[in-house]
Amino acid sequence: MSHVHPAACGCGIDAHAHVVPEHFPAYIGSAMPADWPSMAAASQPCHRNVMISGKVYRTVSDRCWDVGRRLADLPAMGLDLQVVSPMPELLSYWMRPADGQQLQRFLNDSIAAMVAESGGQLAGMGAVPLQDVQLAIRELEYVVRSLGFAAVEVGSNINGRPIGAPEFDPFFEACEALDAAVFVHAIRPAGMDRLLGPPALQQVLGYPGDVGLAAASVITGNLLPRRPGLRIAFSHGGGTLASLLPRLQQGWDVFPALKEQLRQAPLEQARRLFYDTLVFDAATLSHGVATFGASQLMIGSDYPFNFHEPRPVDRIAACGFEPEVARQLVRGNAERFLGMAKV
Numbered sequence: 001m002s003h004v005h006p007a008a009c010g011c012g013i014d015a016h017a018h019v020v021p022e023h024f025p026a027y028i029g030s031a032m033p034a035d036w037p038s039m040a041a042a043s044q045p046c047h048r049n050v051m052i053s054g055k056v057y058r059t060v061s062d063r064c065w066d067v068g069r070r071l072a073d074l075p076a077m078g079l080d081l082q083v084v085s086p087m088p089e090l091l092s093y094w095m096r097p098a099d100g101q102q103l104q105r106f107l108n109d110s111i112a113a114m115v116a117e118s119g120g121q122l123a124g125m126g127a128v129p130l131q132d133v134q135l136a137i138r139e140l141e142y143v144v145r146s147l148g149f150a151a152v153e154v155g156s157n158i159n160g161r162p163i164g165a166p167e168f169d170p171f172f173e174a175c176e177a178l179d180a181a182v183f184v185h186a187i188r189p190a191g192m193d194r195l196l197g198p199p200a201l202q203q204v205l206g207y208p209g210d211v212g213l214a215a216a217s218v219i220t221g222n223l224l225p226r227r228p229g230l231r232i233a234f235s236h237g238g239g240t241l242a243s244l245l246p247r248l249q250q251g252w253d254v255f256p257a258l259k260e261q262l263r264q265a266p267l268e269q270a271r272r273l274f275y276d277t278l279v280f281d282a283a284t285l286s287h288g289v290a291t292f293g294a295s296q297l298m299i300g301s302d303y304p305f306n307f308h309e310p311r312p313v314d315r316i317a318a319c320g321f322e323p324e325v326a327r328q329l330v331r332g333n334a335e336r337f338l339g340m341a342k343v
Contacts, residue, residue, distance in 0.1 A: 012079040012313045013334035015026055015183065016235055016276045016300030019084045020050060020064035021110045024103075033099050037090060050087070056091060063304035065110075067117045071306065071339055074121060076231050077301065078313025078330070083338065085125035085153035088187045093158050097132035104129055104139055109230060123338070124149040125183060129197045130158045130171065137174045144178045152180055155187035155213035156207075164217030176319045181231040181337050183244055186210045186239070212240030215273060218249060224272050225263040231337050233274035235300060236285065242291045245270055274337050276300025282318040294325045297335035 016119070024037050037057075040049045045060045064087075074082060080264050086107045092100045100195050102128040111124040126143030128136035143149040152175070154163060161167070163184060175182055180290035189210030195201045215234045224230060234241070248266040252258045262269075271293045278300035279285050288297055309315060334340075 003292075010075070012299050012330045013079070013313060013338075014060070014079050014082040014299045014301045014303065015226075015233065015334050015337065016278060017084050017303040018064070018183075018305065019107075019114060020060050020087045020090070021107065022048070022062075025106050027099070027100065028102065033095050035095065036099070036103070037092075037094070040313055046251060046281060046331055050089075052089065053090060058087070058305075060087075063303060065114075069123070069192075071118060073303070075110075077303070077311060079299070080183055081123060082301075082303070083123045083125050083334075085151075085183065085185070086111070086115065086127045088091045088153070088155060088185045091127055091130075091153070091155050091189075093131045093155060094132070097129050097135050100131055101131035101135050101139060101248050103326065105142070107149060108139070108143050108149075124133050126152045126153070128152055128171075130168065131153055133168060133171050134335065136171050140171070140174055140178065144232060149331045150181055150340070151183055152184055156173045156184055156189070156210040157187065160190075162217035162221075163214050163222030164219070164223055166221070169223075169226065172223060172232075176227045176230045179229075179339055180277065181233065181339065183233045183235065184211065185235045186214075201305075206235050208239035211236050211238060212244055212284040215239065215241040215270070216244055218273070219266050219269045220258075222261075222263045224269055229328050231274065231339070233276065233327040233337055234274055234296070235278065237277065238273070238275040238292070238299075239257060241270065241275075242288055245291065253331050271296060274298060274333065277312060277316060280309065280315075282315065285315065286319045286321075289319075289321070289329070294321075294328055295336075296330050297332060298337060299330065 004234045008266050027036050035053045038051045040051050042049045042059050047059050049056045050058050070277045092103055115124045128139040131137045166289045186207035189206035191209055192206055206299055210233050215238050275297050277297055299312045301312045316326055
């Protein structure tokens with residue numbers, strides 16, 4: 001192809017990358033939760049073990065907290081800005097709300113410190129204790145007004161409740177009012193009892209299913225018709241949503257109860273949501289663009305975990321998109337999602 005390779009500009013924005021702090025604070029209450037996280041030495045150099053409930057949850061490298069090492073990796077990925085959010089398990093919705101808020105505040109302040117150290121190459125995405133909606137709104141106000149974050153990360157379900165459920169609407173109302181974008185990441189997915197194999201299948205197979213159901217719940221719950229100014233994105237390419245959407249659209253046409261439930265057609269709503277490009281396959285990425293629209297996908301890498309996309313801009317280039325489509329996926333759509341570009 002004669003097109004300039006999109007990685008050549010080194011100007012991509014990665015909207016899906018994670019941090020884990022080098023240390024966690026001591027619990028300051030009277031009865032420490034059993035699942036309060038801590039860090040322990042690991043056998044590999046430059047790695048540490050994230051300990052939750054007395055067990056190793058994940059072994060992570062120092063790229064999770066070392067800003068210099070992270071920034072050194074960005075050029076080869078084709079990036080000049082990375083938006084960082086907590087490792088999803090740290091959202092800790094299963095803790096008592098006050099405990100969860102204490103942990104989220106520490107994470108948010110830690111991310112703010114990394115952003116400040118980065119010289120403009122990192123941006124922050126906050127965390128909020130959505131097990132208590134009013135407490136979550138207060139933390140949202142803190143991360144937006146005090147820390148200057150443009151977005152927050154939320155789980156695909158909150159202790160088993162889909163994010164499209166009506167009890168979370170006040171939170172999304174606050175996000176819309178504060179112009180805060182929302183990034184939905186898989187967490188403790190449904191269906192694990194149906195998987196046969198090692199625990200890594202949670203990330204490999206469980207996450208996309210839960211993200212797809214979360215996105216479907218936003219559509220069937222009419223979130224965007226109620227909150228038209230809300231910018232909400234779904235990790236892992238929207239998971240299974242691209243495959244579920246034709247069935248949902250056909251069901252909307254066939255079943256009167258669905259037609260009555262949904263205020264707008266499923267496909268129309270789905271094309272107003274954002275998605276990342278983290279699907280590990282050019283054909284699948286091309287299908288996502290065809291389904292959701294070239295204006296709705298943005299880079300996601302899942303850096304720095306082992307199961308990540310090491311060359312996200314190259315993956316976009318492999319699809320052979322027209323230059324303007326590639327530009328949108330590499331940078332323009334993320335700018336719109338983050339409120340950096342008003343259109």
